[in-house]
Amino acid sequence: MRINEAIDEWLTRYRNAYDLTLDQIATETRSFGTAWSVGYISGIGKANTSAALQNLIVLVRSVNSLTGEHNSLSNVFPGDGDIELNEYLTVTRGELRKMLEGNSIEFAFPSKFSEDGNITKLSENLLDEIPSMMKSLSENLFTLLSDSDRKTVEEHEPTLAERRASKRLSLTPVAVAAACQIKYGAFLDDEAAERAGASSSPQKRGRETRKIIEELDMWIDDLLNRGSEADSYRAMHVSDLGLAAKHGDTNGEQEEYEAEP
Numbered sequence: 323m324r325i326n327e328a329i330d331e332w333l334t335r336y337r338n339a340y341d342l343t344l345d346q347i348a349t350e351t352r353s354f355g356t357a358w359s360v361g362y363i364s365g366i367g368k369a370n371t372s373a374a375l376q377n378l379i380v381l382v383r384s385v386n387s388l389t390g391e392h393n394s395l396s397n398v399f400p401g402d403g404d405i406e407l408n409e410y411l412t413v414t415r416g417e418l419r420k421m422l423e424g425n426s427i428e429f430a431f432p433s434k435f436s437e438d439g440n441i442t443k444l445s446e447n448l449l450d451e452i453p454s455m456m457k458s459l460s461e462n463l464f465t466l467l468s469d470s471d472r473k474t475v476e477e478h479e480p481t482l483a484e485r486r487a488s489k490r491l492s493l494t495p496v497a498v499a500a501a502c503q504i505k506y507g508a509f510l511d512d513e514a515a516e517r518a519g520a521s522s523s524p525q526k527r528g529r530e531t532r533k534i535i536e537e538l539d540m541w542i543d544d545l546l547n548r549g550s551e552a553d554s555y556r557a558m559h560v561s562d563l564g565l566a567a568k569h570g571d572t573n574g575e576q577e578e579y580e581a582e583p
Contacts, residue, residue, distance in 0.1 A: 330367030350384040396422040460497035
């Protein structure tokens with residue numbers, strides 16, 4: 323069983339036992355600084371959402387908060403059987419629990435993987451392609467803007483927050499501004515200020531900025547990973563449909579819906 327499937331199995335067991343909805347869990351995770359949606363959590367079992375340690379910590383902490391339980395990370399992997407950590411590495415559930423409980427990490431890693439020159443070369447090529455891929459995405463984001471929004475972005479001087487976000491997202495600062503315009507209809511600082519509210523403290527605006535950057539990070543992953551024409555269209559045009567609905571523009575909302583492939 324893949325590690326994502328094991329986490330999803332544990333989560334499903336607790337959801338059934340305590341009658342928890344994905345929306346309740348997503349809401350609870352946001353109290354710990356995430357911007358997780360229902361779709362983000364449901365993607366765990368499909369491996370669409372990373373099974374990274376920080377995600378597992380937040381998930382377990384949120385379930386504990388909702389149920390009053392005191393789960394440790396090792397409790398997520400009960401019983402016997404194997405867990406696939408990736409394509410090449412499998413450990414037993416018992417070994418994984420020991421690792422999460424602080425014991426030394428010992429397992430046999432296939433020597434073929436480290437010695438295979440073709441795999442090493444492939445990895446190097448993939449790493450080399452990342453900068454050009456993100457550069458291409460930066461350019462494509464800019465072309466998705468309407469004429470009026472493109473002019474707005476062209477006249478906009480990227481802020482310190484947008485320049486910092488560009489390093490986190492591996493985009494150009496202008497592309498960060500463009501992404502915010504596409505997704506929110508506002509620049510990063512303006513969207514954070516609106517969420518934080520009038521007379522908010524710099525700390526609160528900073529927290530909202532970090533949440534927005536996390537949302538953008540997940541949104542960009544969607545752009546890079548979605549394969550179907552319809553899904554790609556929805557990802558690219560999320561702001562057109564969402565903002566029309568947000569502002570009560572029913573005609574605009576219907577037009578965007580009908581324009582989907």
